[in-house]
Amino acid sequence: xxxxxxxxxxxxxxxxxxxxxxxxxxxxxxxxxxxxxxxxxxxxxxxxxxxxxxxxxxxxxxxxxxxxxxxxxxxxxxxxxxxxxxxxxxxxxxxxxxxxxxxxxxxxxxxxxxx
Amino acid sequence: xxxxxxxxxxxxxxxxxxxxxxxxxxxxxxxxxxxxxxxxxxxxxxxxxxxxxxxxxxxxxxxxxxxxxxxxxxxxxxxxxxxxxxxxxxxxxxxxxxxxxxxxxxxxxxxxxxxx
Numbered sequence: 238x239x240x241x242x243x244x245x246x247x248x249x250x251x252x253x254x255x256x257x258x259x260x261x262x263x264x265x266x267x268x269x270x271x272x273x274x275x276x277x278x279x280x281x282x283x284x285x286x287x288x289x290x291x292x293x294x295x296x297x298x299x300x301x302x303x304x305x306x307x308x309x310x311x312x313x314x315x316x317x318x319x320x321x322x323x324x325x326x327x328x329x330x331x332x333x334x335x336x337x338x339x340x341x342x343x344x345x346x347x348x349x350x351x352x
Numbered sequence: 353x354x355x356x357x358x359x360x361x362x363x364x365x366x367x368x369x370x371x372x373x374x375x376x377x378x379x380x381x382x383x384x385x386x387x388x389x390x391x392x393x394x395x396x397x398x399x400x401x402x403x404x405x406x407x408x409x410x411x412x413x414x415x416x417x418x419x420x421x422x423x424x425x426x427x428x429x430x431x432x433x434x435x436x437x438x439x440x441x442x443x444x445x446x447x448x449x450x451x452x453x454x455x456x457x458x459x460x461x462x463x464x465x466x467x468x
Contacts, residue, residue, distance in 0.1 A: 269455045280445045280459040281396070326395060338384060338449050340457060344395045
């Protein structure tokens with residue numbers, strides 16, 4: 238019940254295209270859904286996050302879409318750039334109770350944006 | 353955003369020795385810090401959760417006597433890998449959370465440990 242399933246494992250997108258990464262979760266106690274971007278040899282950096290009371294959040298070229306009933310959320314990167322090439326992790330944590338603020342990560346998606 | 357600093361960024365140690373990695377929250381008080389281990393091309397694996405002033409809670413399968421975690425202040429947690437072996441070589445990452453950060457959990461830059 239703690240799993241967060243992420244797909245695809247790897248993604249190649251043309252420069253200027255839209256990158257879409259999907260995640261699904263099972264634990265209904267999850268209350269916060271961040272996306273992290275990780276470059277090789279670096280720690281993950283928070284990209285954007287959403288709460289389940291909102292269906293969409295946009296920050297610049299990055300948008301999270303959230304479907305509470307389906308227990309799915311996705312990251313859309315518009316106008317993808319070579320500098321976006323990195324590994325992206327979706328994550329989730331409950332706000333209270335057992336494991337509060339303890340992140341459960343997806344397995345990651347390696348994005349390559351080609352010129 | 354908030355800053356979490358890890359030190360050292362990379363360290364090489366001899367088999368059988370111990371090595372300490374520090375995790376500091378630079379601009380907020382971290383009531384909770386998490387330690388992760390990451391193997392190449394894999395996701396982050398939670399090792400333990402530490403709350404300031406109390407003993408760390410270790411995940412199943414993580415040896416608490418081998419990976420000593422101390423969270424003595426609201427801005428510093430340390431991970432000590434004792435009697436290190438080559439199989440302990442990995443990328444270790446900490447993250448921190450505090451009331452001032454809201455829901456947000458911030459990560460350090462990670463520390464590469466190589467045991468030779």
